[in-house]
Each structure stands twice: as C-alpha cells, then as structure tokens.
Amino acid sequence: xxxxxxxxxxxxxxxxxxxxxxxxxxxxxxxxxxxxxxxxxxxxxxxxxxxxxxxxxxxxxxxxxxxxxxxxxxxxxxxxxxxxxxxxxxxxxxxxxxxxxxxxxxxxxxxxxxxxxxxxxxxxxxxxxxxxxxxxxxxxxxxxxxxxxxxxxxxxxxxxxxxxxxxxxxxxxxxxxxxxxxxxxxxxxxxxxxxxxxxxxxxxxxxxxxxxxxxxxxxxxxxxxxxxxxxxxxxxxxxxxxxxxxxxxxxxxxxxxxxx
Numbered sequence: 707x708x709x710x711x712x713x714x715x716x717x718x719x720x721x722x723x724x725x726x727x728x729x730x731x732x733x734x735x736x737x738x739x740x741x742x743x744x745x746x747x748x749x750x751x752x753x754x755x756x757x758x759x760x761x762x763x764x765x766x767x768x769x770x771x772x773x774x775x776x777x778x779x780x781x782x783x784x785x786x787x788x789x790x791x792x793x794x795x796x797x798x799x800x801x802x803x804x805x806x807x808x809x810x811x812x813x814x815x816x817x818x819x820x821x822x823x824x825x826x827x828x829x830x831x832x833x834x835x836x837x838x839x840x841x842x843x844x845x846x847x848x849x850x851x852x853x854x855x856x857x858x859x860x861x862x863x864x865x866x867x868x869x870x871x872x873x874x875x876x877x878x879x880x881x882x883x884x885x886x887x888x889x890x891x892x893x894x895x896x897x898x899x900x901x902x903x904x905x906x907x908x909x910x911x912x913x914x915x916x917x918x919x920x921x922x923x924x925x926x927x928x929x930x931x932x933x934x935x936x937x938x939x940x941x942x943x944x945x946x947x948x949x950x951x952x953x954x955x956x957x958x959x960x961x962x963x964x965x966x
Contacts, residue, residue: 708739709906713753713913718921719937728754728856729813731914732806733944741903743802747794747855748896749903753914754857755889758882760915765879772880775840775872779862779884782844783851787888790852791895800953807948809854814941816864817934839870844884852892857885 716730728750735746765771794802843865847858859881866877896902 707909709909710913711909712739712906713910713915714917715913716753717757717914717917717919719917719940728854729810729860729941731910732855733948735906736803737947739906743799743806744795744797744896744899744901745903747802747806747853748791748893748899748901749906749910750855751791751851751889751893751896752902752907753910754851754855755886755893756911757914757918758857758859758885758889760918762879762882762886765875765882768879770875770879771883772872772876773883775880776883778837778840779844779847779880780887782841783848783858783884783888784891786845786848787852787892788895790849790854791892791899791901792852793849794853794855795896795899795901800951803948803951806854807945807951809850810941810945810948813860814938814945816860817938817941836870836872839865847884848888848892851885851888852895855892855896857881857889859885 712731712734716734719730731750731753732746735741735749736743762771843862847862850861851858862881863877866872866880867874872880
C-alpha cells in the first residue's frame with residue numbers, strides 16, 4: 707500500500723505537469739518512507755522504466771517519435787548511465803542529498819524560464835547542430851539518470867526544444883523512447899549495488915501508471931501557468947529541505963558496550 711500511494715501521488719503530479727515521477731517519488735520515499743537516499747534513487751528508476759514504456763507507446767502510436775534521434779540519445783546514455791549509478795552508490799548520503807537538492811533547483815529554474823527563453827525555430831538550424839545537441843544530451847542524460855534516479859525527460863525535452871529546434875510533442879516522444887534502455891540499465895545497476903527495495907515495486911509501478919494516466923487526463927483543465935508555478939514552488943521547497951539536511955547523529959555506545 708505504501709508503494710501504491712507513493713506511485714499514485716508521484717504519477718498524478720507528474721502527469722499534470724508533464725514530467726517523470728522521479729523528482730516526486732524520491733522525496734516521498736526519503737521523507738515519508740524513510741528510505742536511504744541511494745535506495746530511493748534505485749527504486750525510483752525501476753518505476754521510471756515502466757512509465758517511459760507506457761508513454762512511449764502512446765507517442766509512437768500518434769506519430770510523435772523520431773526513432774533515429776531516440777537511438778542516438780539512448781546509445782550515448784547507455785555509455786554513461788552505469789557510471790552515474792555507481793557514483794550515486796559511493797557518495798555519502800548527505801552529499802547525495804545536497805546534489806539532489808541542487809538538481810531540483812535546476813529543474814525549477816528550467817520550468818520558470820522555459821516560456822521566456824527564445825528557442826530555435828523548427829528546421830531552421832543545420833542538421834549537424836541538431837545531431838551534436840542530441841549527442842551531448844545523450845551523454846549528460848545517461849549520467850544524470852543513473853545518479854539522480856530519474857528518467858531525464860525533464861532535462862532533455864527543454865534542451866531539444868530550445869537548442870535543437872525540435873517541436874515540443876516530438877521532443878517528448880523522443881525523450882520517452884530514449885529513456886527506456888538507459889533507465890533499464892541504470893535500474894539493473896542499482897539493483898546489483900543493493901539500492902532497490904523490491905518489496906515496494908509492485909504497488910509503486912501500478913500507482914505511477916494509474917497516476918500518470920489520471921493526471922494527464924485532467925492537465926488540460928488546469929491553467930498551465932498557475933500549475934507550473936505551484937509545482938515549481940513545491941520543487942523549490944523540497945530542494946531547500948534537501949540542501950539544509952543535517953548529518954545523522956552518530957550512534958551512542960551503551961554503557962554495557964563501553965565496558966566490553
């Protein structure tokens with residue numbers, strides 16, 4: 707039930723604003739379920755695989771998927787996602803919390819500035835610039851996905867729209883397709899490193915899928931600007947909590963332990 711509730715909340719909020727559930731699942735797992743930070747990242751990434759598959763099928767059936775572009779992103783991401791997962795595993799938990807807080811602040815900044823930033827007109831930039839952007843994004847997204855336990859769509863999509871001149875809907879389809887193999891490899895690496903709570907996964911996966919469907923279904927009924935600002939405020943609040951996290955107190959020896 708805990709996994710189901712976390713999945714429902716994360717999927718619903720993610721579906722409302724069009725982002726993956728990782729940036730919401732991880733805080734819920736660490737703050738409510740008291741997971742270690744590494745466990746939250748590894749467990750989240752498993753759920754991301756299923757949401758990416760479901761989303762990618764929908765976009766592909768509607769013709770909003772560029773297979774060559776997705777293949778480039780996925781191929782490069784596969785080269786770096788394991789490095790990100792291993793780096794996540796060796797980091798001290800407090801330092802990983804701080805990095806995740808900074809990542810949430812970066813996401814918040816993207817959400818705020820996205821409507822104001824000038825972007826490349828679709829088809830206006832040379833083809834080689836578009837492919838160069840995709841190569842760079844693939845390398846960065848793989849590492850970020852493995853380290854932060856997210857699919858990377860919230861990072862990939864704005865970059866493709868702003869700098870590669872790819873239409874928003876097409877960018878979302880490309881991102882979903884690309885994150886399937888990278889997230890799967892990252893989740894497997896986290897599982898091997900002991901960073902996955904398998905008992906939570908059945909409920910979490912079902913909850914996220916149902917939540918994304920519900921949130922996406924009513925997203926068009928809510929004003930986009932207000933929704934984005936509320937979600938951004940939630941991310942900033944969560945980021946500040948992570949950045950202000952304090953180290954756990956060292957265990958105190960009991961008197962009988964000291965006598966030994």
